[in-house]
Amino acid sequence: MTLKIALAQTNFLVGNIAANVDNIIKAANYARDELGADIIVFPELTITGYPAEDLLLRIDFIIEANNAVYQLADCIAGIAVVVGFPEREGNKLYNSAVVLHQGVKLACYRKQALPNYGVFDEQRYFTAGDRSCVFEFNGTFIGLTICEDVWKSGIIDATKQAGAELLLTINASPFNSGKIHQREAIVCQQVKAAQIPLVYVNQIGGQDELIFDGASFVVDAQGRVVFRAEEFKEQISVVEFDGGNPVAHDLASLYSEISSEYQALVLGIKDYVRKNGFKGAILGLSGGIDSALVLALAVDALGPDKVEAVLMPSRYTQDMSNEDAVLEAKALGVKYHIIPIEPAVNAFTGMLAEAFAGTAKDTTEENIQARCRGVILMALSNKQGKLLLTTGNKSEMSVGYATLYGDMAGGFAPIKDVPKLLVYQLANYRNTLSAVIPERVITRPPSAELARDQIDEDSLPPYDVLDPILERYVELDQSAEEIIAAGFRREDVARAISLVDRNEYKRRQSPPGVRITSRAFGRDRRYPITSGYRGIS
């Protein structure tokens, strides 16, 4: 028996059940009529979107989602549909996959492995299922699994033992750099051991801090990837199976690591703006590398007519910064304003003169400059309904080298999970597509330009020392002694770690941004602000 299975790599909106149902119906009709598919498989929790977080605690929301499944069953004919939904039974909730065909539920599977680490909180919402699920369709016995199930050993085996000849896996597997290789390697290894072909459908799209990269795939019983959908694109593809074995051989090639990181950032901006209904984006353009990269990302995500740049020079801004910022805006074809901040800085200096009498200048005066820029940018954002993008990178977020309500002001922080060295690599990568970032911006020493002749290295270890220390401490949870043993100087490690420890309060108030590493700040790294822990003494 041959069977045509459509992989629906969709980008749905969390929480919008009615729209998601409409999109499921459209996609199913398309797969049936245009692709001749017998079955169409959607991503995990299709109906609610993933992750719906505490919406899943609302009874009204859950009832609507469960009703939607019945509605779907009535609306689709001539094709079987596999969709994910939060299944309610009594006062329990399951993360389930249901097979609908000709108006009836053919099968329903409850996810057994519920991830509760990293960005995942599934045990907050769901009860784990306790059994395999296999259904017969046109003579083929098909097993169902959901995401984490196929990362754990045992569940694929048990499903095969229960009679499955072919596995369908629905997923919401978030991107991070290198994740696609890890994902395919683990699934292929499991499939090879169990000798059962597997269809892996992943969602795509940005959802707050998470990016889902798609790259759905099919593995044959020998553990070889024989089909792969594109990364970072919505796509409905069809794969033919004969007696449970895939006969298609259509492999989208994988992007390079730097290219996939760039595309993840672009998709993150695009979906945050689109899904939240902003009219476009604005950002402060300083002439530095961070804002240059964010501008390029924003234009690639939204188009030049939706993006606006603001230059806000002060007495400490070098001429080359202004020149380069103008060059960037012109190269990308965006509208820009120039609004010097001196009048506001002077006003605040005067207003605070009495209270500050007799005190020495310190970072307070630097922060005032950054906050004047924040006020200007937020005013432009408020007036126009455009999203303010902040331009801080992960290295700065880690050590608190940023001003709360100043350069940290904004609705979305595209590169908050991009370490400084990667900022340079991404800038260089973007310039290989078309030259938009002046070379001088990439080569000059980075500076916040909040004091005369200031450069970042006055306050921080050089980034080629700082970034690897931060990766070890923040992403890998290594101890100070382990990092020192790996060859870093004790004083650099001590400085970096103590800054990370002390700046949790700033990160707690930072806007969301795109997660591209294996551990971002935010839901992924939940540290107390009030803490006596010191990573190094």
Add this chain to the structure above:
Amino acid sequence: MTLKIALAQTNFLVGNIAANVDNIIKAANYARDELGADIIVFPELTITGYPAEDLLLRIDFIIEANNAVYQLADCIAGIAVVVGFPEREGNKLYNSAVVLHQGVKLACYRKQALPNYGVFDEQRYFTAGDRSCVFEFNGTFIGLTICEDVWKSGIIDATKQAGAELLLTINASPFNSGKIHQREAIVCQQVKAAQIPLVYVNQIGGQDELIFDGASFVVDAQGRVVFRAEEFKEQISVVEFDGGNPVAHDLASLYSEISSEYQALVLGIKDYVRKNGFKGAILGLSGGIDSALVLALAVDALGPDKVEAVLMPSRYTQDMSNEDAVLEAKALGVKYHIIPIEPAVNAFTGMLAEAFAGTAKDTTEENIQARCRGVILMALSNKQGKLLLTTGNKSEMSVGYATLYGDMAGGFAPIKDVPKLLVYQLANYRNTLSAVIPERVITRPPSAELARDQIDEDSLPPYDVLDPILERYVELDQSAEEIIAAGFRREDVARAISLVDRNEYKRRQSPPGVRITSRAFGRDRRYPITSGYRGIS
């Protein structure tokens, strides 16, 4: 056999293992020498503090905590000690209670019920234990349980079945309004059913958004509370047991609801300032009820010499606002500044004139005023190392009636979980202790004073309508239809709910504050920003 058990209701710092160990030793020696205790019982996860959040994912931290237990065993003699710690075995972590006596581990219990709802993420870190634990001490058979264990049915029974005559329960049970009654009722009911006396030791203190209220207690086998320690105070008390039965009868009386709420807020400010090493606190004083209450709370927490108020009038500030703000500062004996914001507002107006040419006035101009105040307050905070307290209440946080980086700027938001109507009740309550808030501040209609003759009711339903709707929607997860059915007007419900839905992005960037309701914003209510969910259409 008689047995003297000390209840160590302690306030330890999360993450500071070395200091916590020192404090355990001091408390144990005190209980042995001054109270004649045979056993001293500390709260849950004593050694690390609770909740240590993702510090628990650091191997170095866990090793240090496990080593600390051995160290403790060596340092304490002549008294048995029950402490909580994150017990590591292989690559698993347990939330454990260990009994140390004369240098050896007498018993070790692993928590069986791991809460993973509300503010709790214990399944992120811990593996559940699977058995009861009973040890013999001076002829008495004592069972161990930990917090959530005694909220679930079955575990107390099983521990009694395993031979326990007396139960020790170590806890980190956070405060919310009315929680103490719920806590005692549930424990007493379970104890009465199982007919076994129970010692309940709770920690006290503020930890970021959580307040632990202490109020440790002892229940006899008939389910009667026969001893209760004070609420909101560190305290080491001793209770005598004869053949497992408590003979002491010393009951601290319970505070009224309003008094306990007030004390929770005071403790929250006090511990955030103290544990994070701030030199004091500052706040903007508007002449409105919210800042008046926060000022009183701050002074009660820190003393008048550690608190500073800033009046920042604009052209829209009424004279009575300035007069009342000065009266408040004087009544509480705090230093105050008066810094009119016109110079900065005028500067920004001029700087934005070109960009805003041809546009109509809207909330942008109101936000600029609020943000000028934010810049002033942050400058004073930065210069002096004093914590900036924001003064927004829960009603405002719910509907987004606040300016990001404006009145929302600050390190701690004491009343962010206090609905507006409760703000009034707390202000009246505080005035019964001593008159510090002018009557006019309580009786005049609330206003943000960001435009001429503005009052809150121009933009929002009256608070006696709004607050109950918000409680139902935010805290109880009721649907719009349920709320309407309870007697509220559809347009009020629709307005309130849609504002809550749309303002998650603001809340995500708000500072932490004291949780006093059964559901606060923050870790307690995890909503997506990007969401198509609309609670009402």
